[in-house]
Amino acid sequence: MKLNLGCGPRRLEGWVNVDTVAGFNPDRVMDLDQTPWDLPDGVAEEVLLNHVLEHLGASTASFLGVMGELYRVCCDGALIRINVPHPLHEHYRTDPSHVRPVTPQTLSMFSQAECDQAAAVASPMTPWAHILGVDFELASVQYVPDAHTETVLRERGVLRQDDRAEDFAEIFANLIAEIRMELRVRKPATRAEGQPA
Template identity: 45%
Template sequence: MFSLFKSKSDTPSNSATTIKLNLGCGFNKLPGFVNVDKFDACAPDVVVDLEVLPWPFADNSVSEVLLSHVLEHLGASVDVFQGIIQELYRVCCHDAVIKIYVPHPRSDNFINDPTHVRIITPSLLGLLDMENCELWEREGASNTALAKYWKVNFKLVDTKIVPEPKYLAALESGRLSQAEFLEMAETRNNIVTEYQMTLRVVK
């Protein structure tokens, strides 16, 4: 059905031939995307278990990826998580956009779900940036240079934090300053509900 599935002769990337992937779509299927899920009960366009590698998509065939409340469910082992990150890099073309929405690790939404196996934060995604890793190497820093070890390169270009509703209301009314909110978010549970992060693929 999809001409950009992995084959012996992978299709080079260009705007006319790339696809967009909604990975782990569940019942939230999006028009214009190839909607992918491991459960056929969701009636996705393609049934794929994202922890089974490699994925059935060609190298450099994807221009946009959405992972909405999915990545925290994947890769309980480091080896599997590494494979998932490397597959994301393989299938995406240069300048592809990856949107990642995950629960904040100090939110009960994350803590109370036993299927959440990995914390995803901006700092973790920063380890996948080759420029960061080369800087740390020059400085003799102890940060784990995942981009170099895993041969990937993702640039974190945008990060949004979504406040819990009562704190959002306090911010909007002026009862809570942005500085006060950010200080609380660093130290307390249930201040932020989720991270919304955007990566750009660099090849």
């Protein structure tokens, strides 16, 4: 199964399109903030959240619920594509239904390897992957600059030509418009029946 969560008006053919707004004519009307989701375990091999995750999880409990459900409904190796506005971009700030900044660092907290590393160096990072028993590997990150802001900063010499815009994402508001991230779901192999533990 392929899940287009928060599909809005952009339904994808061959996918299960999910939204809370019935008017978008999704295949399933669901409030993703309400967990558990009415979907079986391990059924999704691909999930798309295109400008949706920043609308979910206004409370810590509901965000953790969403991450837990994403993990539960995915199979091992599933690919989750998450596109969000950069939290320092006006696109994030202007929409009152944007309730949750999401960055690659946020999602890394749901990786077992990242939590293992943090624990090894006594980092104060909350080991969410350990706590929730989930494992999402951050497979790729792409920063999409805001063309107008980048041009202004380069023309005025604030950014040099060899500077990468993404390295200044936390310094200049409106420099990065969008962050595109891919998560790979890691689930332990289930023991075949009759095999010793």
